[in-house]
Amino acid sequence: MSALGQSFVFDPRTPFDERGAGDVKEARILIIDDSVAVRRAIDAYLRTDGFLNLAHARDGAEGLQVVETWHPDLIITDLTMPNLDGFELCRRVRSDAESSDIPILVQTGMNKSVHRAEAFSAGATDLITKPISSGELLGRVRVHLEHRKLIERLSEFQRHISQELDQARAMQRSLLPADDAMHHLEARFPIALASYYEASIGLGGDIWDVRALDDNRLMIFSADFSGHGVGAALNTFRLHSFILGGSLRVDDAASWLAGLNRFLCDVFPVGQFATMFCGIIDFAASTLQYASAAAPWQMVRDGEADGGFEIIADPGFPLGLSREATYENHMRRFGPDSVLFLYSDALIETPDMLNPVFSIERLRAFLDAHWDKTSPAAIQRAVLEELNRVAPEKPSDDLTIVTLHRVGDRP
Amino acid sequence: MRVETTINADIFEAMLIDQMLFSDHGAFRSLLKEISQSDAKKCIFNLSGLKSIDSSGLGMFMIALDEARKSEWTLTIKSPQGHVKSLLVLGRFDKLLNIEA
Numbered sequence: 001m002s003a004l005g006q007s008f009v010f011d012p013r014t015p016f017d018e019r020g021a022g023d024v025k026e027a028r029i030l031i032i033d034d035s036v037a038v039r040r041a042i043d044a045y046l047r048t049d050g051f052l053n054l055a056h057a058r059d060g061a062e063g064l065q066v067v068e069t070w071h072p073d074l075i076i077t078d079l080t081m082p083n084l085d086g087f088e089l090c091r092r093v094r095s096d097a098e099s100s101d102i103p104i105l106v107q108t109g110m111n112k113s114v115h116r117a118e119a120f121s122a123g124a125t126d127l128i129t130k131p132i133s134s135g136e137l138l139g140r141v142r143v144h145l146e147h148r149k150l151i152e153r154l155s156e157f158q159r160h161i162s163q164e165l166d167q168a169r170a171m172q173r174s175l176l177p178a179d180d181a182m183h184h185l186e187a188r189f190p191i192a193l194a195s196y197y198e199a200s201i202g203l204g205g206d207i208w209d210v211r212a213l214d215d216n217r218l219m220i221f222s223a224d225f226s227g228h229g230v231g232a233a234l235n236t237f238r239l240h241s242f243i244l245g246g247s248l249r250v251d252d253a254a255s256w257l258a259g260l261n262r263f264l265c266d267v268f269p270v271g272q273f274a275t276m277f278c279g280i281i282d283f284a285a286s287t288l289q290y291a292s293a294a295a296p297w298q299m300v301r302d303g304e305a306d307g308g309f310e311i312i313a314d315p316g317f318p319l320g321l322s323r324e325a326t327y328e329n330h331m332r333r334f335g336p337d338s339v340l341f342l343y344s345d346a347l348i349e350t351p352d353m354l355n356p357v358f359s360i361e362r363l364r365a366f367l368d369a370h371w372d373k374t375s376p377a378a379i380q381r382a383v384l385e386e387l388n389r390v391a392p393e394k395p396s397d398d399l400t401i402v403t404l405h406r407v408g409d410r411p
Numbered sequence: 412m413r414v415e416t417t418i419n420a421d422i423f424e425a426m427l428i429d430q431m432l433f434s435d436h437g438a439f440r441s442l443l444k445e446i447s448q449s450d451a452k453k454c455i456f457n458l459s460g461l462k463s464i465d466s467s468g469l470g471m472f473m474i475a476l477d478e479a480r481k482s483e484w485t486l487t488i489k490s491p492q493g494h495v496k497s498l499l500v501l502g503r504f505d506k507l508l509n510i511e512a
Contacts, residue, residue, distance in 0.1 A: 226466035228433055271474035275466065275502070294502035318502045321473055345466070353430070353463035353494055397465070 024145045028053040030072035032063035032089065033107070034081045038132075042076060045134040046141070060084025064092055067099050074145055075104045076128075076137075079119065090123035101151070103144035107132060165202045172203060172233055175240045177210055185210060189218055189283060190336070190408065194376035196384060196401040204398030205232025205274075206344050207239060213250055216284040222295065222342040222402055223276040223319075232398075235274065238267060253278040253291035254327035257319065261293070261327075264320030273318040277342055281334055281406070288334035291327045294318040296345045297360045299367055303337025303406065308368040311360060339376070340404045341367060346397035350387060357390040358383075376403035412461075412468075414442055423451035423484075428460040431468030439471045447482040454479065459490035464498060472508060487511055 029051055033039045039056050046054055055070055057063035061084040063077060075093065079086035086106055093099045106124040110116065116127055126140055182193045189212070197206060205225030213219050225235040239260070242248070248259040257278055264274060277295035281288050288300065290312070298312045317325035334340075348356050348363060358366065363383075370382040380401050387395075412435040413428040423446050431439070446454050456475070472488065479486040488510045491499050499510060 224466070226470045228467075270477040271470040273466070273470060273473070294498075296501075313501075315501050315503050317506070318469075322507060349465070353465070 024142060024149060025050045026053060027051065027073040027145050028055065028070060029141070030055050030057065030063060030066050030070065030075045032057045032060065032075065032077040032081070032086075034059055034078065038078065038107075042132065042137065045132075045137055048134075049138050051141070060086060060089035060092075063089055067093060067102070071099075072102060073148060074141060075102055076107065076141070077104060078107050079110065086124075087118065087122040090119070094123035101148070103148055105137075105140055105144065168203055168230075168233065169199065172199070172236060173197070175207055175236060177208075182210070185212065185218065188212065190406060191218070192376050192405045192407055194380045194401075194403045196380055196399070198395070198399045199233075200228055200346070200394065200396055200398050203230055203233035204228065205236060206398040206400040207236040208342065208400055208402050209243070210402075210404070213280065216282055218281045218283070219250055219253075219256075219278065220281070220340065220342070220402070220404060221276060221278040222298075222344065222400060223274050224295075224344045224398070224400070225274045226272055226318075228397065231272075235268075235272070239264070239274070250280070252329050253280050253289050254329040257291050257293050257316070257327040258325070261317070261319045261325050262323055265323045268320040273320040275318050275345075277312075279340060281340075281404075283406075286333060286335040288332045288338070288340065290314075290330050290332070292316040292330075293325075293327060296343065296348060298343070299339075299341040299364060300332060300334075301339040301341075301367075301371065302333050302335065303339070304333065304335040306337075309339070309341065309364050309371070311364055334406060336406055336408045337373065338406045339371065341379075342400075342402040342404075344398060344400040346395040346399040347383070347387070347401065349397060350395040350399075351391040351393060352396075357387050376405045379403060412438060414438065416442075416445070418449060418451060421450060421452040422455065423449055423453070424455040424457055426457045426460055429462055431461060431464040431471060433465060433467040436467060436471065439474070443475055443478045446484065447478060451484055453485045453487065455487045455489050457489045458495055459492060461491070461495050462493065464495045469498060469502065469504065472504065476508060485509070 029046060031039050031042050031054060043054055055066050057066050059081040077086045077089055090104055093102060093104060103125040104123060105126050105128055106119050107128045107130055108119060109130040119127060125144060128137055128140060176197060186192060205227060208222040210218065210220040223239060225232040242263050248256060250256050257276060275294040277290065277292050277298050279288050279290040292314050293316045299309045300312055301309045314330055316327050348358050348360055350357055366386065367379060370379050372378055380403050383401065412431050415426040417424050425442060476486055486509065488508050499505065
């Protein structure tokens with residue numbers, strides 16, 4: 001780590017000059033010039049101003065060696081030198097990831113704009129016109145060192161935030177059903193499951209779960225909190241903790257949504273809400289009971305009717321907007337070979353809401369065309385491949401897809 | 412989101428145009444402040460030029476409703492079209508908001 005890259009507590013409100021400008025004086029400065037007199041003059045200017053970590057090199061080649069071994073915070077170089085000139089030195093410093101961000105001040109007696117442009121093109125950060133005046137030299141040195149220090153602070157802050165987000169992302173993923181939990185349900189019930197989740201900007205507001213209610217019934221839900229990022233993600237933790245707390249009984253889909261709605265009305269500020277689909281599959285009765293809280297148009301396929309995928313379009317209040325909201329139970333047949341395809345709205349709003357890859361009807365037709373009657377994972381893969389083929393950019397919202405296939409009943 | 416506003420007597424009408432997204436939150440809050448600081452008794456959000464809306468945008472209408480109650484003006488959502496209208500129907504927003512065709 002360079003002398004400038006010390007640990008710190010970043011507070012963007014503190015003016016830069018109050019955050020230890022003294023550190024700048026500890027910076028390592030490399031002076032490259034084939035003239036001993038010029039090196040000594042620059043050295044003297046810098047020492048007089050309090051810069052003590054100084055190194056000298058006689059030409060570009062020697063300068064590069066010092067850069068590799070000493071890692072300076074700033075380079076002051078001449079342009080015309082034997083062995084390796086200042087232009088090539090700049091190019092090599094810039095091409096090495098280890099040194100590419102070191103500010104390079106180039107001393108030049110070349111006053112033609114073409115030469116100055118060539119120096120900048122080679123990678124010079126700034127130019128100092130010969131003959132060098134101590135005031136100009138010190139001013140530029142300070143500016144570029146402080147600039148570098150600020151960039152290092154911001155980079156460090158960014159790394160810190162990035163690590164925090166990685167940790168939060170892992171925690172959020174742990175809210176979703178783990179593979180072994182899904183395999184356990186697949187062993188207990190005649191189902192095959194597949195799921196996909198991708199947060200749009202680090203953290204997201206989607207959550208889904210599937211769980212056994214008893215030996216014959218299984219509940220599945222998918223929720224999407226309004227907004228994106230940290231705020232929406234925190235709401236998924238709220239919801240998960242509340243559900244896990246077990247204070248809400250699952251009698252039926254609609255009353256469960258009503259219970260969640262009352263909880264979220266208590267904790268949400270005005271303007272936040274969640275959409276949710278909740279389904280309860282009864283394997284003995286071969287039914288799917290479901291209720292919707294403004295969830296997007298989910299898809300269901302009745303395996304016995306074999307009429308293809310149908311769009312579930314029942315309206316319902318979003319959760320968290322009105323304590324008085326009530327929800328309706330709906331019932332569908334869900335015999336062997338039936339499929340429930342749940343998704344968050346990013347699937348029908350990518351790349352944008354007006355021209356999505358999948359309109360609702362196109363999604364339904366695509367599912368019909370690609371459902372091979374065996375593998376929920378395969379149809380999800382086909383959907384994602386099509387999404388990625390037409391709109392390779394990442395969706396602007398969190399994307400969740402969950403597919404549940406009721407396979408043939410076991411004896 | 413683009414906003415075009417007119418004040419006629421005590422009616423404040425805001426045309427909300429193009430898209431209402433998460434990123435429009437700041438602009439929408441400023442609009443609400445402007446409405447509350449005017450002498451308007453009634454506010455109309457005209458959505459005839461609004462082509463799409465995300466969940467944050469729908470949430471903004473609820474924030475507007477809350478602000479209307481606090482600042483004693485009434486809120487009407489007018490002429491939602493296409494995708495916007497579908498989402499308002501799907502979420503039964505007509506039960507919470509005064510929506511005119």
